Amino acid sequence: MxxxxxxxxxxxxxxxxxxxxxxxxxxxxxxxxxxxxxxxxxxxxxxxxxxxxxxxxxxxxxxxxxxxxxxxxxxKRPMTEARWASIHKATRARRICPTLQTYEIPRRYGVCNDCPGGAGNQAAA
Structure with missing residues (x-):
């Protein structure tokens, strides 16, 4: 101790x-x-x-x-429908891949990892 x-x-x-x-x-x-x-x-x-x-x-x-x-x-206050709605609205406001419409993309590439040019498809140097 x-x-x-x-x-x-x-x-x-x-x-x-x-x-x-x-x-x-x-x-x-x-x-x-x-x-x-x-x-x-x-x-x-x-x-x-x-x-x-x-x-x-x-x-x-x-x-x-x-x-x-x-x-x-x-x-603690219970979660109301209005509070859940505001959380969903804030979540939707995150950046979404313009090509695949997937959830949240890294700012570095501008596209998700599955798109051409994304981190998942970068050729090893």
Whole structure:
């Protein structure tokens, strides 16, 4: 088990503005969850502010995972017909091969991989 850094241990929130714990020392997952964990439970933050955070260090610098109260989370909104329609409309707006009318073509060639001149038909040099 990795050793937790005391650098991020700030349960009062004096250093980071909100209560902060190092990776592996966070508050109870039954009471607090990240947005991804809420989604897995069929919930969403529902407009509540970030209440806690988990911090750790990577090569790119400090990283933070924001935590929300599970009891204040709201159920996820169901997909309505209008939302599905907007997703289908956005999907259709992607580039379509003018020759074969296939789904989404690479910008590099301007045609799909199956068309003459496409990546799939390029002769090996």
């Amino acid at each position: 990795p050793r937790a850094s005391r650098r991020y241990f700030d349960p009062e929130g004096k250093k980071y503005g909100i209560p902060t714990w190092p990776w592996g020392m966070g508050p109870s997952p039954d009471e607090w969850a990240t947005p991804r964990q809420l989604t897995a439970r069929g919930l969403r933050p529902g407009g509540q502010p970030v209440a806690r955070q988990i911090a750790w260090r990577t090569r790119r610098g400090d990283r933070f995972a924001y935590l929300y109260r599970v009891e204040q989370a709201l159920p």
